[in-house]
Amino acid sequence: MENEERKKLEEEYKNLKLLIEFHSTYGVLDKSEYEKMVNDILDRMNEIRKMLEKE
Structure with a gap:
């Protein structure tokens, strides 16, 4: 995996984490x-984590 690809995956992981935190805090969606x-x-975060661990 190229360094640029790794950075994109890390950034996506970080953004997904922020998205969960936002919705947990503000409860915009119904249950x-x-x-x-x-x-x-969480499924996508697990996929990313596995891809990053392969390196």
């Missing part, structure tokens, strides 16, 4: 939408 969104974000 079912919130749970689905969080699960989707």
Whole structure:
């Protein structure tokens, strides 16, 4: 993995983390939408983490 690609993945991971924090704090979505969104974000964060660990 190139350094630039790694930086993009790290930035995406950081942004996803911020998105979860925002929605946890402000509760913009109803509960079912919130749970689905969080699960989707966590899945993507796990994918990114695995990709970064391969390096």
